[in-house]
Amino acid sequence: MIRRNRAFPALILIAALLLVSVALALDYKYVALKRGKKYHYPTCEYAQRVDSRLLLYFNSAKEAQAAGYKPCNTCKPPITD
Ligand SMILES: [Zn+2]
Numbered sequence: 001m002i003r004r005n006r007a008f009p010a011l012i013l014i015a016a017l018l019l020v021s022v023a024l025a026l027d028y029k030y031v032a033l034k035r036g037k038k039y040h041y042p043t044c045e046y047a048q049r050v051d052s053r054l055l056l057y058f059n060s061a062k063e064a065q066a067a068g069y070k071p072c073n074t075c076k077p078p079i080t081d
Pocket residue numbers: 039040041044045046047072073074075076
């Protein structure tokens with residue numbers, strides 16, 4: 001019983017860290033192909049067609065533009081958020 005009580009806070013911490021990392025991984029609004037020139041909504045057909053390892057993730061349009069990407073002509077992501 002004592003051992004279990006000691007492990008309990010550590011388990012809570014691990015669970016919390018996992019939740020935070022999942023939340024961070026999902027916290028993006030736009031994606032861009034690493035070798036492409038456009039940024040897209042994650043739902044855009046161009047973004048969905050490629051392997052996720054070839055994508056970059058952005059939290060804002062400004063961030064995507066700062067990285068040198070232009071908005072996609074198909075899914076039309078905003079220029080400013
Ligand atoms: Zn697109």
